[in-house]
Amino acid sequence: MTKKTPLPKPVSYAPPKPLYERVKSHVLKRISSGEWPAYCRLPSEHTLVKDMGISRMTIHRALRELTQAGFLERIQGVGTFVASLKTAPKNLELKDIDQIVHSRGSKYSCKIHFLQAELADADAAKLIAVSEGDQVFRSYFVHCENDVPLMLEDRHVNAALFPEYLRMDFHDATAENCLSTRFALLSHEHSIQAKISDAEVSHFLALDTATACLVINRRTWFGERIVSTARMVYPGNRYQLN
Amino acid sequence: MTKKTPLPKPVSYAPPKPLYERVKSHVLKRISSGEWPAYCRLPSEHTLVKDMGISRMTIHRALRELTQAGFLERIQGVGTFVASLKTAPKNLELKDIDQIVHSRGSKYSCKIHFLQAELADADAAKLIAVSEGDQVFRSYFVHCENDVPLMLEDRHVNAALFPEYLRMDFHDATAENCLSTRFALLSHEHSIQAKISDAEVSHFLALDTATACLVINRRTWFGERIVSTARMVYPGNRYQLN
DNA sequence: GAGTGGTCTAGACCACATT
DNA sequence: ATGTGGTCTAGACCACTCT
Incomplete structure (x- = not known):
């Protein structure tokens, strides 16, 4: 059989989504409409296979992805349930300082106040989990937006893990950037406080009050x-996280 | 062939992880060791199938999950690559106030200062995207840890979407809890600021200075x-996010 | 024992990019 | 034309839970 002119594609107003995406939408629609409330039991994979005429691997993939995304809970030998919706994650993504400044359409610059090796005192040793007296690197930068100080970054670096740190070029890349190009699979832990600026912070961030x-x-x-x-300090009147 | 006594399981010191997990570990190990740096091209699925003696669907699942997790980038017709590691996400999870207090081992309580219907002024209308003059619900709570004020919550609620709001029991469940049991698939948007307490905040949070x-x-x-x-206000000397 | 979800396979077809 | 990843299937075996 010879193929002549390819048929004009049938006009399709439904986007040709993969089957597993259609299964996911099918389930999500019932959850968001309230038809399947929290803790409600879903039909078994076998039932969905019969009802939707789709193979089990495809059904399973859809349900697995919805489970990973937190919408469902599955128990082997028992069944699939709509997850408690208290679990709705409330996350805030923290962006890098150079990205923040650029996304505001401003000029980014960075002033290096110092960048040196130190011997860890008790506080520093605790911060990066080394022994007191070990060598640590310390950098003290002020990041600016259109030459106005926007963030003070006081950083300790484990010298044993990252011996090249002092020789990096911090005008091209932030310390964050250096870390992430040097190490794969980093993870982060954060805490956020509100504090009144003290003399040190006021000086380096050029705050008059x-x-x-x-x-x-x-x-x-x-x-x-x-x-x-x-430790990264942002003046509350010049910046808010979002 | 008859199956008699099941052979005593071979002593295995390696945990019996699923094959796709082993493939994921195999790849992650090479990424974290630096053997496969950022932008490095991975062997094709076909090659991995041959090398590891595992079927393509299993290899594919492993690579797909690593892609979803942000470690890999895949381009159809081209190949699989180690993702740029600048992409390492820096997320902060915001917990609910009752969870926070309980996790600190303290007693949670909530004082309701008011809970009423109002007509939206310009500010309120903007906050929840309704028209000026529309009815909105407003709640004004102080959440306490061992009866010490820990958070002031000033909330506007879209009355058309959630008409039962005023009749909820806020001693059993926070406003957050009510929202997430009433609606499935909520999403959230946050901004965080540092601000000096004004007279209103100082009064309701019992701050002397x-x-x-x-x-x-x-x-x-x-x-x-x-x-x-x-709007949720935490005194900086009583709480930090983490 | 019957029903559930978890994994795995071998093979198939497709869309896409490169040569 | 070849090689890549994306999807889908039919069937299999397993571990688990409930009755």
């Missing part, structure tokens, strides 16, 4: 070890 | 519509 500041503390892990800990 | 506070603004969406907007 005491100002409420956002303080983000970030610990960066490479596997089981802490590579770096940073 | 001006204090730096964390202010979290949360908008809660149900599909395309805003259900509720909340």
Whole structure:
């Protein structure tokens, strides 16, 4: 059989989504409409296979992805249930300082106040989980938006893990960037506080009066070890996280 | 062939992980060791099938999950690559106030200052995307840890979407809880600021002096519509996010 | 024992990109 | 034309739970 002119494609107003996506939509629609409320039991895979005329692997993939996304809970030998919706995650994504400044359409710059090796005192040793007296690297930067200070970054780096740190070029890349190009699979841990600026912060951020500041503390892990800990201080009147 | 006594299981010190998990570990190990750096091309699925003696669907599942997790990038017709690691997400999960207090081993309580219907002024209308003059619900709660104020919650609720709001029992469940049991598939949008307490905040949080506070603004969406907007104020000296 | 979900396979067809 | 990833199937075996 010879193929002549390809038939004009049948006009299709339904986007040709993969089958497993259609199964996911099918389930999500019933959840969001309230037809299947929290803790409600779903039809078994076998039943869905029969009802939808789709093979089990495809049904299973759809349900597995909805489970990974937190919409369903599955128990082997028991069944599939709509997840408790209290689980709705409330996440905030923290962006890098250079990205923040660029996304505001401003010019980014960074002033290096110091960048040196130190011997860890008790506090520093605790911050990056080394012994007191070990060598650590410390960087003290002020990140600016159109030359106005926007963030003070006081960072300790594990010298044993990242010996090249002092020789990096921090005008091309932030410390964050250096870390993520040097190490794969980093993970982060954060805490956020509100604090009044003290003399040190006011000086480096050029604040004339005491100002409420956002303080983000970030610990960066490479596997089981802490590579770096940073204290990042944003003046509350110049920046808000979002 | 008859099956008699099942052979004593071979002593295995390796945990019997599923094959696709082993494939994932295999790949992740090479990424984290630096053997496969960012942008490096991975062997094709076909090659992995041959090398590891595992079927293509299983290999494919492993690579798909690593892609979803952000470790790989795949291009149809081209190949699989190690993702740029700048993409490492830096997320902060925001917990519910009752969870926070309980996880600190303290007693949670909530004082309702008011809970009423109002006509939206310009500000309120903007907050939940209704027209000026529309009816909105407003709740004004102080959440306490061992009867010490820990958070002021000033909330506007779209009355058309959630008409039962005023009749809920807020001693059993927080407003957040009510929202998530009433609506499935909510999504949230946040901003975080640092602000000095003003007279209103100082009064309701029982602060004797001006204090730096964390202010979290949360908008809660149900599909395309805003259900509720909340301003949550935490005194910086009593709480930090983590 | 019957029903559930979890994994795995071998093979198939497709869309896409490169040569 | 070849090689890549994306999807889908039919059937299989397993571990688990409930009755």
